[in-house]
Amino acid sequence: HQVLRIKTRNEEEVQKLQLLESLEHLELDFWINPSTPALPVDVRIPANSVQAVKAFLESHGIEYSILIEDLQVVLDKEKQDMAYSQQRDRSSNSFNYGTYHSLDSIYAELDHLASEYSNIVSKLQIGESYEKRPLYVLKFSTGGSNRPAIWIDAGIHSREWVTQASAIWIAKKIASNYGKDPSLTSLLNKMDVFLLTVSNPDGYVFTHTTNRMWRKTRSKNQGSRCVGVDPNRNWDAGFGGPGASNNPCSDSYRGPSANSEVEVKSVVNFIKNHGNIRAFLTLHSYSQLLMYPYGYKCTEPADYAELDALGRAAASSIQSLYGTTFTVGSICTTIYQASGGSIDWSYDYGIKYSFAFELRDTGRYGFLLPASQIIPTAEETWLGLKKIMEHVRDNPY
Amino acid sequence: AAMELPSSHYSATRAAALAAGYVCYRRGSPGRGLALRAVRRASRQDIDDVGHKYHLELVLEDVLDKDSTVNCTAEVLYHLGNKNIAPAVQFTIEGELKNTDEADNIFYSRIKSLEKELVAENIPDSHGSVSPEMEPIRLLAQVASGYVIWQNSTENTKFQLAQIKHVKQVKRSDDCLEFDYMILLHEMVSQDIIPWQMTVLWHPQHGVQVTQDSCQPKHALE
Numbered sequence: 001h002q003v004l005r006i007k008t009r010n011e012e013e014v015q016k017l018q019l020l021e022s023l024e025h026l027e028l029d030f031w032i033n034p035s036t037p038a039l040p041v042d043v044r045i046p047a048n049s050v051q052a053v054k055a056f057l058e059s060h061g062i063e064y065s066i067l068i069e070d071l072q073v074v075l076d077k078e079k080q081d082m083a084y085s086q087q088r089d090r091s092s093n094s095f096n097y098g099t100y101h102s103l104d105s106i107y108a109e110l111d112h113l114a115s116e117y118s119n120i121v122s123k124l125q126i127g128e129s130y131e132k133r134p135l136y137v138l139k140f141s142t143g144g145s146n147r148p149a150i151w152i153d154a155g156i157h158s159r160e161w162v163t164q165a166s167a168i169w170i171a172k173k174i175a176s177n178y179g180k181d182p183s184l185t186s187l188l189n190k191m192d193v194f195l196l197t198v199s200n201p202d203g204y205v206f207t208h209t210t211n212r213m214w215r216k217t218r219s220k221n222q223g224s225r226c227v228g229v230d231p232n233r234n235w236d237a238g239f240g241g242p243g244a245s246n247n248p249c250s251d252s253y254r255g256p257s258a259n260s261e262v263e264v265k266s267v268v269n270f271i272k273n274h275g276n277i278r279a280f281l282t283l284h285s286y287s288q289l290l291m292y293p294y295g296y297k298c299t300e301p302a303d304y305a306e307l308d309a310l311g312r313a314a315a316s317s318i319q320s321l322y323g324t325t326f327t328v329g330s331i332c333t334t335i336y337q338a339s340g341g342s343i344d345w346s347y348d349y350g351i352k353y354s355f356a357f358e359l360r361d362t363g364r365y366g367f368l369l370p371a372s373q374i375i376p377t378a379e380e381t382w383l384g385l386k387k388i389m390e391h392v393r394d395n396p397y
Numbered sequence: 398a399a400m401e402l403p404s405s406h407y408s409a410t411r412a413a414a415l416a417a418g419y420v421c422y423r424r425g426s427p428g429r430g431l432a433l434r435a436v437r438r439a440s441r442q443d444i445d446d447v448g449h450k451y452h453l454e455l456v457l458e459d460v461l462d463k464d465s466t467v468n469c470t471a472e473v474l475y476h477l478g479n480k481n482i483a484p485a486v487q488f489t490i491e492g493e494l495k496n497t498d499e500a501d502n503i504f505y506s507r508i509k510s511l512e513k514e515l516v517a518e519n520i521p522d523s524h525g526s527v528s529p530e531m532e533p534i535r536l537l538a539q540v541a542s543g544y545v546i547w548q549n550s551t552e553n554t555k556f557q558l559a560q561i562k563h564v565k566q567v568k569r570s571d572d573c574l575e576f577d578y579m580i581l582l583h584e585m586v587s588q589d590i591i592p593w594q595m596t597v598l599w600h601p602q603h604g605v606q607v608t609q610d611s612c613q614p615k616h617a618l619e
Contacts, residue, residue: 032503033510039502100524212523213559213581213590230588249615251588287585325435327405335407336586363414363557364432364460366583370525 002050003068006041006057008034013062017041020056028053042067097169097378099371100161103133103205106168106198110136117175120188126196127266130219133201135266140174140193148276148396149192150389151351153267154283156231156342157215158203162359162369162377163283167197169378170385183386187393191278194270200231200263213367217261221248229255232284234264237344238296243337254340264342271346279353279392280346281385286366287335287358288326290315290384293347295331296339303352304330310391311355314384321380324360331356353392357381399452402439408552409439411586412451415550416471419486420457422543425605427533428500430460430540437468448477449552459495460536467492475552483548501601504533508574514566515576521560534564537605538578541597544607545582559583559590573600579613591615 008014017034020026026049031042045053057064068074095101095109114123120140127135141147154167174193177184187193198204202218216228226249233244236258244254259265271277292307294300301307311328318326331338343354360369360377369377402409417433425431438454451473459465471488507530508515520535521527527535542558550556559581567575575598582591592613598606 032506035506035510039506207523213583215588245587251590329403329405333403333406362433365521365525366557366559368521368523368525368560370521373525 001044001046001071002066003031003042003044003071004053004064005067006034006043006062006064008037008041008062010037013037013060016060016062020053026053044071095168095172097165097172098375100165100374101168102208103198103201106164107134107136109168110138110171110197113138113171113175117178120178121171121175126270127262129200129202129263130217130261131202131205133205135196135199135201135263137270138171138195138197140178140188140195142178142188144192146274146276147190147192148278149194149274150279150281150392151194151196151271151277151346152281152283152385153196153199153342155197155204156199156263156282157284158200158207159213159215159367160283160285160359161207161367162285162374164198164204165371165374166359166378166381167195167283169375170382171195171197173378173382183390187389191389191393193389194274194277196267199267202263203228215251216253217263219255219261221253222256224248226253229253229261231261231264232342233338233340234258234261235268235340235342235345237341237348238294238339241296241337241339243295244339252338258340267342268345271349271351277346277351278397279388280343280351280355281353281388282342282356283359283381284356285359285369286361286363288324288360288362289334289356289358290318290326290328291331291334291343291356291358293330293344293354295337295341296344298330298332298337300330301347307353307355310353310388313391314355314387317383317387318380321383322376324380326357326384352397353388355388357384399440399442402441404436404439406439407555408441409436409451409453411550411552411555412473412475413439413453413455413471414555414557415484415547416453416455416469416473416486416488417457418543418546418550418556420469420471420488420490420543421540422547422605423488424490424494425536425540425543426497426501426601427504427537427540427599428461428497429494430536431457431467431494432460434458434466446477448475450474457490460539461532462495465495467494480551484550486547498601500533505574505601508566511566514568516565517561518563519560520564534576535561537576537597537599538564538580540605541578541595541607542580542582542593544605545593545595545610548610549612553586555585557583557585562592567596573598573603575599589615 014034029044034041114121122139124137155164206214230252233254239258245252290311315326343356347354413436421431434456440452442450453471455469468491474485546556563579565577596609
């Protein structure tokens with residue numbers, strides 16, 4: 001079957017095509033019907049009729065071009081592409097980083113990375129979610145004992161799918177580039193990295209099964225039919241202050257008390273027990289922002305100058321790859337006053353290098369970022385994270 | 398007295414988002430969507446007994462052709478007191494926008510020639526995919542949501558079209574195309590997702606009109 005595009009010059013030619021349209025035995029399938037000389041006419045022609053139609057057009061001097069030479073070839077390729085990507089998904093050796101995955105699929109890949117790169121990667125469980133799903137952290141370490149470490153988390157807000165997807169790509173990047181990238185190698189020779197790829201697994205599953213736009217945890221709220229707490233309003237930093245709701249039905253509900261959410265408490269406990277975390281980096285989407293404290297108050301943190309300069313350097317690294325621009329600033333001046341946020345807690349706890357990223361895009365797709373943008377987003381984000389991690393490595397405190 | 402604002406400050410970016418939504422509504426079509434690329438400058442004037450007026454210098458981009466940008470100056474006045482009046486927006490675009498007559502006409506003809514009324518849902522889908530045939534339907538929603546966003550914005554809100562949950566074409570006896578949309582708006586300050594119904598009229602020569610719109614209850618989703 002061929003698809004032709006016919007350019008008519010006048011009404012007379014349009015009428016000739018309408019005549020053609022009426023010849024049912026040709027079995028023509030018009031994708032754009034002949035109506036006015038201003039518009040092209042696209043028509044799919046079964047193999048048997050191709051010669052006849054072309055002869056008709058040529059004899060009347062009507063211009064045409066071939067849009068699709070052989071439709072079957074196009075259809076076969078599409079089927080092949082779909083089968084291939086489906087197969088790649090199922091194969092245990094090739095996790096497709098360029099597509100969105102279920103929780104089970106991500107968890108399976110965590111195990112695969114820990115086994116394939118067992119010399120530097122191990123998987124730890126730091127707790128359980130409200131619905132009893134494990135909270136898994138990947139530890140990247142070349143040895144030592146309680147080395148200074150960098151904490152990275154993603155997916156605390158479950159609808160921000162590009163963050164969990166980027167985190168698993170970043171895990172693979174760190175694991176596979178040790179020994180190849182000099183900067184990363186020197187970093188891992190001195191420091192450990194802890195990566196929580198899915199901070200809110202209950203929410204993440206809910207976005208797959210029921211509501212793609214779910215943000216919060218899935219904990220039940222006493223006395224309300226509304227479910228869930230905003231885990232990024234639940235930290236012990238200005239808790240109860242402006243910028244968080246006390247209404248359980250709100251998407252920024254702070255919860256009944258600080259650390260009421262087990263997903264938050266588990267991270268707090270881990271960080272406190274570790275005792276040597278030097279940077280706290282958290283991934284969100286969307287808006288393309290790189291922010292430092294504070295959110296709960298609009299006064300500058302003591303390390304404002306250093307954090308701002310480092311943020312700008314990281315944003316510059318991000319931009320160097322695909323031109324993606326990130327705006328740098330404190331949470332309070334850039335988006336809003338928001339109490340109970342994670343990087344405010346980590347900063348006040350003593351972790352100087354506390355940053356929150358809002359990844360692609362700026363609203364065109366928002367939370368529904370096309371899968372084709374996962375890897376470019378992960379690649380550029382990695383450059384920003386690396387810039388910060390290198391600074392942490394070179395500026396012990 | 399006018400106060401210069403850092404272009405990254407949230408009060409500037411909220412006013413800019415509102416202005417961009419309004420411009421998209423006034424100048425958009427199924428063949429053209431305009432989105433905010435950057436805020437170049439922003440200043441605010443507090444006018445006693447009237448409200449807050451923002452003066453903005455923006456860069457807008459053509460959603461279908463990211464390399465195509467235009468400069469735009471806009472003024473946004475948020476009225477003091479009565480929150481039921483939409484902010485007043487005025488704008489000028491520097492230079493000309495690309496002509497989209499051909500794309501608009503192709504879409505118009507395609508829909509007019511459908512045997513059954515168009516029905517679709519979840520645009521984009523969970524993975525961010527939009528089929529090529531649905532792109533103009535999506536753009537039309539983007540343009541129409543600009544109207545809804547304009548009508549419902551305050552200095553404490555920042556709306557973005559998150560997704561089209563459902564769209565249904567409504568047969569008409571005249572030349573206009575009519576679509577009944579159920580969209581999800583993302584309100585970025587409260588972080589809430591708000592379902593909104595809108596009835597949208599369009600004709601290539603007559604621009605986009607929202608003839609009816611209403612906020613829906615949140616649990617309409619769950």
